[in-house]
Amino acid sequence: MSILVDHHTKIICQGITGKAGLFHSQQCRAYAKEHRPGEDVFVGGCTPGKGGTEIDGFPVFNTVEQAARKTGANCSLIFVPPPFAADAILEAADAGMELIVCITEGIPVLDMARVHRAMQGSKSRLIGPNCPGIITPGVAKIGIMPGYIHKPGNVGLISKSGTLTYEAAWQLGNIGMGQTTAVGIGGDPIIGTMYIDLLRMFQADPKTEAILMIGEIGGNAEILAAQFIKEHVTKPVAAFIAGATAPPGKRMGHAGAIISGGAGTAEEKKKALEDVGVVVADSPADMGAAVKRAFDRRK
């Protein structure tokens, strides 16, 4: 088992004729071919105005609706440039995509506020934006992460950051552990899926036996996650919070990674998580080991 992505996931890419869109569509297709030979997992893409053409074997459609109707896709991976990305997300939702993964970085935050508003009550689930995507190792990769570092296993991984997710997956691999599903939720202030949504899913997923959540400074999502863990999560949870040394008021790369007015510090988040029994790694080199400690604590 896994969450969000399984053997029924059929993927298209919005923005497939762009450089990044094509490259990563090829990578995701190759991953699927390697792990599930003979199955059609990555089925095409769309770019307005290029419908009816083909690019490296991928059929291209003008609209998501057409792509969905012709290919049976139920998941869209978005590489559309920031000024048009919000529109692309809503197009995917309107076409009934069950899962929408938006990689695009740099979307205006009020565009995301409009997306958030428009998707109230929608059946689609949005991951991101500004995220590495989602992978169920051995089943499907929908994003820009290097597939081979994510080994199949029993840990649910949730992270705001890209390379830090890879680091964590790598550390888990080195101690013989892997993931059921790894989800990059993105480093922007307004995102489609937050920790709590995924904690709920991992808690319900029988194959997931522990959860590793990687957070960072800014906002209070990790604090809310801690409250949720206290009330609803019985599985062992480990965590790491990046940015203990970040100065207040400065944006650390991610639009959301900013300590404002003394709130959103790593210290505060760490404490909130430790208070509810989460094993928090002090060093980023210790993320994998922290999961192991979280397991051991339950024995």
Place this chain on the structure above:
Amino acid sequence: MKIHEYQAKQLLAKAGVKVPRGVVAKTPDEAAAGFTELGGPLAVVKSQIHAGGRGKGRFKQHPEQPGVVLVKSAEATKDHASRMLGSTLVTIQTGGEGKPVNVLLIEEGLKIAKEMYLGVVVDRESGGPILIASTEGGMEIEVVAHDHPEKILQEPFDVEAGLLPYQARNVAYRLGLDGTSIRAAEKLFRQVCQFFVDNDCSMVEINPLVVTADGDLVVGDAKVTFDDNALFRHQDLVALRDLNEEEPMEVQAQASGLSYVKLDGNLGCLVNGAGLAMSTMDIIKYHGGAPANFLDVGGGANVDQVTEAFRIILADPNVKGILVNIFGGIMKCDTIVTALLAAYDKIGISVPLVVRLEGTNVDLARKMLADSGKKIIVGTDLTDAAKKAVASLGA
């Protein structure tokens, strides 16, 4: 992107929001003329820098001179202005270095009955804009939120519909306003919220919001920050950027597609990815060192970007060593090493350089480093690299 108070007030005035009459001055004579133009009997001279705490701040060159002062004559205005302009103002928010003052705002005095707080930001939890108000004006809102959370009013509003009239009135009544102030507040709150949405702001803060003796509401001070990601559709606002207020190296880095923040330590770092870059700073500190910067070279680091990154790190005279931490995913480790070695030759790095690589083609990349004959210290893992980097500073 931040702008100055005088710019924020000009924009708010254009949106119909009531601001005090004011004159912008860049010389002591302009300041004196400004006082005369406003007609007295009282005016306020305000230093224009992108940091708060100006009233309590003092100038490096004139330790008795506050950053904001009340004046009663053109002569006094000129006198103060001559000490303020061209001098460096140090406040609790500027850090010890302070900020140079090049522009003053001369404003009419207001008959203040009450001071309140008004702010608009993006609320991550509700996923949209939110109006924040408090009766405790003139104080740092974070302090109020900490000591008296019950005095903070929050009203999320719809990004499309804006703040609705009844929402504005609810906030106004809860603030204890009455009489003509209710109408004034309804109008001003809605205008400020619309201003926030129309200009893609990430923050608007009016502190204090002044309730005058005759019940009107006027902007006392205004801080406005725009969403950098939305500036592409606000070219008129881009022109308001004041590069004097920004760290020159951060500006240069931005132009090269790098994300750089200068810090106070002496160990430079070069990392791919924001989260890993932050974590690298953390692990340096964890092992007893002090990071000199945050630097994210992004996912597609090439020779030019890595070279520029080294140049920026080394431009900081405090830097006594560099730690490179790369997790090669889609971007392969050997590609990174090629860029690294080319940059090394171009720049001529003289401080100790510790490199930690992990990920795709890492063995090939490590061999390339070893065969290069350069004085590069290889870290086997994150901990080892951080320890070696910190130790290299003492060598």
